[in-house]
Amino acid sequence: MISLLPIGRVISLIAAAYAVVSCLILWVVYDETTSFLTAISIGSSGSAILHVLLLGTFYCGWEKIWNRYPVLNKVLFPNLNGTWEMVIHWEWEGKKGTSNAKAVIKQHFLKLGMDVEAEDSDSQTLLAKPKRDVETGRAELYYVFLTTPKHKSNTDPQEPYKGAAILKLSFEGNELLQG
Numbered sequence: 001m002i003s004l005l006p007i008g009r010v011i012s013l014i015a016a017a018y019a020v021v022s023c024l025i026l027w028v029v030y031d032e033t034t035s036f037l038t039a040i041s042i043g044s045s046g047s048a049i050l051h052v053l054l055l056g057t058f059y060c061g062w063e064k065i066w067n068r069y070p071v072l073n074k075v076l077f078p079n080l081n082g083t084w085e086m087v088i089h090w091e092w093e094g095k096k097g098t099s100n101a102k103a104v105i106k107q108h109f110l111k112l113g114m115d116v117e118a119e120d121s122d123s124q125t126l127l128a129k130p131k132r133d134v135e136t137g138r139a140e141l142y143y144v145f146l147t148t149p150k151h152k153s154n155t156d157p158q159e160p161y162k163g164a165a166i167l168k169l170s171f172e173g174n175e176l177l178q179g
Contacts, residue, residue, distance in 0.1 A: 014054065017050065018047050018050060018051075021043075021046050021047055021050050022043040022044070022046060022047050023043075024046075025039075025042055025043040025045075025046040026039050026040065026042075026043045029042045029043075058109045058110065059108065059109065059110075062108075062109040063079060063081065066079045067079075077130045077132070077139055078139050078169060079107060080105045080107050080112070080141070080177075081105055081106065081107045082104075082105060083102060083103070083104050083105075084102070084103040084104075084105060084177065085100075085101075085102060086100070086101040086102065086103050086116065086118075087099075087100060087101075088100075088101050088118060099118045099119050099120060099121075100118065100119055101116050101117060101118035101119070102116070102117050102118075103115070103116045104116075111128075112128045112129075112130055112141070113125045113128055114128055114141075114143060114145075116145070119150075120149060120150050120152070121147045121148060121149045121150055122147070122148050122150070123145040123146065123147040123148070123163075124145060124146055125143050125144070125145050126143075126144045126145060126146055126162070127142075127143060127144040128141060128142070128143040128144075129141070129142045129143070130142075133168070138168055138169060138171065139168070139169040140166060140167065140168050140169070140179075141166070141167040141168075141169075141177065141179075142164075142165075142166050143164070143165055143167070144162065144163070144164045145162065145163055145164070145165070146160055146161075146162055147160060147161055147162075147163060148160040165179055166179045167179035
């Protein structure tokens with residue numbers, strides 16, 4: 001998700017927030033009775049507290065913020081965390097078919113991953129990239145995966161293989177990914 005944000009502006013805003021917090025603390029505590037080093041120490045402590053709050057928000061609290069302000073699902077990127085039921089339409093060596101599967105998406109503010117367990121294979125994500133369609137603004141999930149086929153007793157064992165998919169979130173809501 002962080003890749004959807006203008007990272008240069010985010011870093012600039014965080015740096016400015018640190019500077020403002022430090023300056024405000026210095027301005028409030030520095031007087032004739034407080035040494036300059038003590039004021040700097042207190043200002044640094046305030047910046048450290050801001051740092052902990054930002055880290056907590058990025059790593060733990062972002063999902064609570066997304067739940068409280070659903071508009072962030074549209075503005076930034078939707079929260080895809082959870083278990084998704086899948087129907088996989090496949091084509092391999094001239095054969096076509098479908099397979100039922102379950103996907104578990106683990107999304108954090110800075111990373112996103114997905115594991116898929118199907119009737120006849122297991123997949124793990126090698127790369128997942130959230131994006132927005134440039135023209136429609138529709139949420140998309142690009143991912144590259146490694147699939148390990150499950151060996152069945154009446155078939156020859158298959159080697160693991162890599163694949164790629166582009167999943168688009170439904171226009172009707174955040175309950176359906178297609179691709």
